[in-house]
Amino acid sequence: xxxxxxxxxxxxxxxxxxxxxxxxxxxxxxxxxxxxxxxxxxxxxxxxxxxxxxxxxxxxxxxxxxxxxxxxxxxxxxxxxxxxxxxxxxxxxxxxxxxxxxxxxxxxxxxxxxxxxxxxxxxxxxxxxxxxxxxxxxxxxxxxxxxxxxxxxxxxxxxxxxxxxxxxxxxxxxxxxxxxxxxxxxxxxxxxxxxxxxxxxxxxxxxx
Amino acid sequence: xxxxxxxxxxxxxxxxxxxxxxxxxxxxxxxxxxxxxxxxxxxxxxxxxxxxxxxxxxxxxxxxxxxxxxxxxxxxxxxxxxxxxxxxxxxxxxxxxxxxxxxxxxxxxxxxxxxxxxxxxxxxxxxxxxxxxxxxxxxxxxxxxxxxxxxxxxxxxxxxxxxxxxxxxxxxxxxxxxxxxxxxxxxxxxxxxxxxxxxxxxxxxxxx
DNA sequence: TACATATGTTAGAGTTTCTTACTTTGACAA
DNA sequence: TTGTCAAAGTAAGAAACTCTAACATATGTA
Numbered sequence: 001x002x003x004x005x006x007x008x009x010x011x012x013x014x015x016x017x018x019x020x021x022x023x024x025x026x027x028x029x030x031x032x033x034x035x036x037x038x039x040x041x042x043x044x045x046x047x048x049x050x051x052x053x054x055x056x057x058x059x060x061x062x063x064x065x066x067x068x069x070x071x072x073x074x075x076x077x078x079x080x081x082x083x084x085x086x087x088x089x090x091x092x093x094x095x096x097x098x099x100x101x102x103x104x105x106x107x108x109x110x111x112x113x114x115x116x117x118x119x120x121x122x123x124x125x126x127x128x129x130x131x132x133x134x135x136x137x138x139x140x141x142x143x144x145x146x147x148x149x150x151x152x153x154x155x156x157x158x159x160x161x162x163x164x165x166x167x168x169x170x171x172x173x174x175x176x177x178x179x180x181x182x183x184x185x186x187x188x189x190x191x192x193x194x195x196x197x198x199x200x201x202x203x204x205x206x207x208x
Numbered sequence: 209x210x211x212x213x214x215x216x217x218x219x220x221x222x223x224x225x226x227x228x229x230x231x232x233x234x235x236x237x238x239x240x241x242x243x244x245x246x247x248x249x250x251x252x253x254x255x256x257x258x259x260x261x262x263x264x265x266x267x268x269x270x271x272x273x274x275x276x277x278x279x280x281x282x283x284x285x286x287x288x289x290x291x292x293x294x295x296x297x298x299x300x301x302x303x304x305x306x307x308x309x310x311x312x313x314x315x316x317x318x319x320x321x322x323x324x325x326x327x328x329x330x331x332x333x334x335x336x337x338x339x340x341x342x343x344x345x346x347x348x349x350x351x352x353x354x355x356x357x358x359x360x361x362x363x364x365x366x367x368x369x370x371x372x373x374x375x376x377x378x379x380x381x382x383x384x385x386x387x388x389x390x391x392x393x394x395x396x397x398x399x400x401x402x403x404x405x406x407x408x409x410x411x412x413x414x415x416x
Numbered sequence: 417t418a419c420a421t422a423t424g425t426t427a428g429a430g431t432t433t434c435t436t437a438c439t440t441t442g443a444c445a446a
Numbered sequence: 447t448t449g450t451c452a453a454a455g456t457a458a459g460a461a462a463c464t465c466t467a468a469c470a471t472a473t474g475t476a
Binding site for chain 1: 324330387400
């Protein structure tokens, strides 16, 4: 390595300790961790700043307020959920009802893996926030489900019947996710196994 | 009215302006209103005190902390929900699947009538709170549902099949409640009517 | 009447969100 | 090289919030 290169590298890596590099992303990750740790309501901007190593005023250069930080976490989460769904069905032929079951399973799996993010999006925290990116991310997930239902019942477009069946299945896995997430609630359905339950409800809803 | 009665009444009604009378109940109601107004996360003890007309320290004679105030609101809400269910099925013969449909309808109706209370109980706010009264109130609601399912499929006790079917129906109405409550989510199921949807899913789940 | 108890209040410590005014850094043009 | 500018940080502080401690007042009972 030449001396010049060394100098350049050192300069680049130093990051000057003043400018963070990508504080926005850093804060989103810090927020996600804290929310996942302390629950959706036990999050403070101050904590996120401590974790990211910046002053408590720094976030306000990147987000309008605390709520926008939480919304950003949700948007990222919905993106991950959709990606999970798509890779999970990749090996199953189109029109196979197992695709629907697997998609539902991914929904639940996500809810259990990132419970705080899930509650953040669907638990009423982001209700009045009206963020377009978040809305779009959510719709993309549901569109995926509708397409699978259509393929299963042999429809080439999203007819009212497809809408209705997809909506039923969504309601079911959505509710199931919330219930399984809450220890006290999950205890009320003791000897129940998720996979067979999912396959069962899928069959019932997709049938005529 | 006699003078004596007048004096007594006046004394009783005066409430001495120092002692509230029933501050615990007053604070629960104030909390409910505020939570319903500003969303589950937009509630402050201070606001409740202003609304009830007492100092910000007064609640701590009745509740351990903010969380306990919210839990108390949930417990009252679950009680109302159960009462609604019971009076709604009173005129339908036992074993009629319409009883199950109606119970589900009441669940959803409650969720839409007191959305913030509903989210408070089920949205993760009371997760780590572990309150026995709250847990019991929730179980009482589910027990009601299980009994109806058992009657419909001709079982005299809560068998695993009954458990499974009741759990399915609960998951469904639970998820549907959350979805309908959220304007952005409800838009995703546009031309869907709740009553027929409920009857449809009930039939599918109760069938063999 | 007098005391114990329940239920209030005031004052204040310690956090929290968010604003304002200032500083540092990096990039680019002259 | 140097001057300018926008972007991204800091420090300090206002306003609000939760909760505690110490004190005050009312109520019920012996």
